[in-house]
Amino acid sequence: MxxxxxxxxxxxxxxxxxxxxxxxxxxxxxxxxxxxxxxxxxxxxxxxxxxxNAVARNLRKSRTNTIGVLFENLKGLGDGPLYTTCLLDGVSSVLFQQGYRLSLLAEIDHSDLMGSLGDGQLDGVIWCKLARDADSASILRDMPIPIVAINASEPNDDAEALFVNCDNVGGIHLAIDHLIGLGHHRIAFLSEAEESDTPDRISRRDAYVSQMLLHGLEPVELECPWNLQGAVAEILERKSTAVVCWTERLAGHLLDSLREQLISVPQQLSVIGFDSTRYCETTSPRLTAVRQPIREMAAFATETLLGMIRREDCGFQSRIFPCQLDVRASTAAPEVQ
Amino acid sequence: MxxxxxxxxxxxxxxxxxxxxxxxxxxxxxxxxxxxxxxxxxxxxxxxxxxxNAVARNLRKSRTNTIGVLFENLKGLGDGPLYTTCLLDGVSSVLFQQGYRLSLLAEIDHSDLMGSLGDGQLDGVIWCKLARDADSASILRDMPIPIVAINASEPNDDAEALFVNCDNVGGIHLAIDHLIGLGHHRIAFLSEAEESDTPDRISRRDAYVSQMLLHGLEPVELECPWNLQGAVAEILERKSTAVVCWTERLAGHLLDSLREQLISVPQQLSVIGFDSTRYCETTSPRLTAVRQPIREMAAFATETLLGMIRREDCGFQSRIFPCQLDVRASTAAPEVQ
DNA sequence: CTGAAAGCGCTTACAG
DNA sequence: CTGAAAGCGCTTACAG
Missing domain, CATH: 1.10.260 (434 Repressor (Amino-terminal Domain))
Structure with missing residues (x-):
């Protein structure tokens, strides 16, 4: 019927x-x-x-009251890290309250991104971890709807979209200064080879290198595959006493590996992660981590996007949220050698 | 332009x-x-x-290639439990691969559910933790699009929708039999007062009670508020040696409380949770838990829904997925008194 | 091989 | 206070 x-x-x-x-x-x-x-x-x-019939109404009004959320990497949502989940939480809290719908977008081949995002079904897009290549730049320029990017590459001057980032540089500085304050000198930086293009990874690593050099210390960058055994071996061989991991998830995996190899944290090795969601409360030992206010960033990005859609063109600005350091149990002074 | x-x-x-x-x-x-x-x-x-313009096409074809996912409780997505996240993962993997979009729906007042779900923007709905009250029954009956419910109340005979559940009864039996096998006799069941209407909670509790009685043991049901202090006190007072929690999240909170009060797990108290996502690997100690195959259930529900939408009316059936017990470090034989 | 035309269900100036 | 009519952008029988 x-x-x-x-x-x-x-x-x-x-x-x-x-x-x-x-x-x-x-x-x-x-x-x-x-x-x-x-x-x-x-x-x-x-x-x-x-x-x-909302579809007919949408066609007539050229408005759908739907916002798209695009992740560069949605696979493995349930795999541990709470970053994605917190972000969705922040976005949806604002969206739902204002009567908008949230459409989750797949990781799509970039060639068809315009077709997927600009097909009239979305009033705006939140784009996470956007890599800043030529393709995405042209998409940002040609897209008929507003876009806000979260934790994308650092915006350049003629930004075609709005950017909401956490202060990766400041966050890494907090981590390193904390470790140096504890007496560490041999501090390594760990990231996955698979993620080498992720904007966050790049800026965190760069911040690590420059901060180490600033303190006259030698940077030790480690890139590991999924299997962390090799990374642990290299950490030991290099006689590092502390490791900064580019995400909390990687730090969590590292803690697992260390436990298996009977290396005690923080006595033999201090470990720091990045993000500091509730996940850090459930590792063993609890993970010291740089905290970025993901929910707040997501909520701010969403408010901004909705404002742009309503054409309240009152000077929206890209914004960088400061990070804090949550000191938990995975960092301590190095053992006397 | x-x-x-x-x-x-x-x-x-x-x-x-x-x-x-x-x-x-x-x-x-x-x-x-x-x-x-x-x-x-x-x-x-x-x-x-x-x-x-996909909106115009959708209107013309009366098809949107969009599936709605409705949670009874989406708040606090990022709050720890990976259940929701795993479920989204399972749904989206099937959906995206088949070219559908995923619309996340807010917890809406039931009075307007028909308006939200039946407004033509959705080809089908996945409904999680659906409580079986009079309202939802009438909605299921009148809804113009197919619905598949995940972990809703046990379906009755004239099911108006398809149901995909985990075997809560069998799962609880596994948990209790495991504890009894270890030598426990005083086994409590813990759940939150706030969740008393959730279908899963009800069937798990019922299964607990009947299984305890079957073994000639006395059931001890504890309902706690957010603050677990009181619950811990009651567990001790009742001299329980083991606690079955209705979710892994609650079990995780319980572990936190126990640690604060210097009660050692599993020596003084064994703890079991339900769901067994990766979260259980990150508690301290790692949490023994009943595992339900959330991703698989979600994927199955989604495949089924898509089939119904395509009118492949070839005998879709409700299905109950068996659970397993993942024994980790939070259960052991009780200390000799 | 090709096009004119109807229609999906709604909203909104416009005229009475 | 009330309605006829155009049109949002597309698809699809149907007729040539």
């Missing part, structure tokens, strides 16, 4: 579709309907079990 | 919109277009930077 349309209601109530639309959906301020007729219309709508 | 429409392309190429639609989107098999004209059309489309 096909759902009733506006026309069905109009016929049942013996009025025009104009009147029905006015009464049921409240648009078209130029139209008046008497209370008597309005009652008839409401009665007919209820009797026919009428429900507006 | 407004995006180019099909009509713009047709005018630019001096052909009908029919021809353009046929060439660019491949529908309308009854129509033929010569290769020469097709080339002109493609050229014009590229030149005008034409992109199909």
């Amino acid at each position: 096909k759902p009733a349309t506006l026309r069905d209601v109009a016929e049942a109530a013996n009025v025009s579709t104009t009147a029905v639309s006015r009464v049921l959906h409240g648009g078209g301020a130029s139209v008046r309907v008497s209370e008597e007729r309005a009652a008839q219309i409401r009665e007919a709508a209820a009797r026919l079990n009428y429900r507006v | 407004k995006p180019a429409t099909l009509r713009d392309v047709a005018e630019a190429a001096n052909v009908s919109t029919t021809a353009v639609s046929r060439v660019l989107h491949g529908g309308g098999a009854s129509v033929r277009v010569s290769e020469e004209r097709a080339a002109q059309i493609r050229e014009a489309a590229a030149r005008l930077n034409y992109r199909v």
Whole structure:
């Protein structure tokens, strides 16, 4: 049985579709309907079990009240790191409260990104971990809807989109200064080879290198494959006493490996991660980590995006959120050698 | 600058919109277009930077290629439990691969659920933790699109929707039998007062009670508020040697509380959770838990839903997935008193 | 091989 | 206070 349309209601109530639309959906301020007729219309709508067809309305209004969220890497959502989850939480809290829908977008081949994002089904896009290559630059330029990027590459001057980032540089400085304050000198930086293009990874690593050099210390960059055994061996061989991992997830894996090899944390090795979600409370030992305010960043990005959609063109600005250091149990002064 | 429409392309190429639609989107098999004209059309489309408007197409076809996912409780997504995240992972893996979109739906007041789900923007719905009250029953009956429920109340005979559940009863039996096998007799069941209506909680608790009685043991049901201090006190007072928690998240909180009060697990108390995601690997000690195959269940539910949408009416059936017990470090034989 | 035309269900100036 | 009509951008029988 096909759902009733506006026309069905109009016929049942013996009025025009104009009147029905006015009464049921409240648009078209130029139209008046008497209370008597309005009652008839409401009665007919209820009797026919009428429900507006939002697709038709969207087409007519060129508005969908739907925001897309695009991750460069959505696979393995349930695999541990709470970053994605926190971000979704922040986005959805703002979105739902304002009556928008949230469409989760797959990692799509970039060639068709324009087709997927610009097909009229989305009023705006939140784009996470956007890599800044030529493709994405042209997409940002040609996209007919507003885009806000979270934790993308550092924006350049003629930014085509708005950027919401955490202060990767400041965060890494906090981590290194903490370790140096504890007495460490041999501090390594660990990241996955698979993630070498991720903007966050690049800026965190660069910040690590420059901060180490600033302190006159030798940077030791380690890139590991999924299997961490080799990385642990190299850490020991290099006689590092502390490791900064580019994410909390990687730090968690590292803790697992260290435990298997009976290397005690933080006595023999201090470990720091990045993000500091609740995940850090559940590792053993609990993980010292740089905290970025993911939920707040996501909520801010979403508010901004909604403002852009409503054309409140009142000077939206890219913004960098400061990080903090949450000191937990995985860092301590190095053992005296 | 407004995006180019099909009509713009047709005018630019001096052909009908029919021809353009046929060439660019491949529908309308009854129509033929010569290769020469097709080339002109493609050229014009590229030149005008034409992109199909999916909203218009959706209206015309009464299909959106979008699936809604509805959680009874989406708040606190990032708050620890990986259940929601795993489920999204399972749903999205199937959906994206088949070219569907995923719309995340807010917890909405039930009065407007029909309006939100049946507004034409969704081809189908995955409904999680659906409580079986009168409202939801009528919604299931009247909804114009197919629905698959995950971990909802046990389906009754005239099921209006398809149900995909884990075997809560069997899972709880595994947990209790494991504890009894270790020598426990005083086994408590812990759940949150706030969640008393959740279908899973009800069936797990019922299974606990009946299994305890079957073994001639006394069931001890504890309902705690967010603060677990009181629960811990009651566990000790009752001299329980083991606790089955209705979720892994609650078990994780319990472990935290126990650690604060210097009660050692599993020596003084054994703890079991339910779900067994990666979260259980990150608690201290690692959490023994009943595992339900969330990803697989979600993937199955999604495949089924897509089949129903495509009207492959070939006997879809509700299905119950068996659980397993993942024994980790939080359970052991009770200390001799 | 090709196009004119109807229609998906709604909203909104516009005219009475 | 009320309605006829155009149009959002597309697809698809149908007729030539």
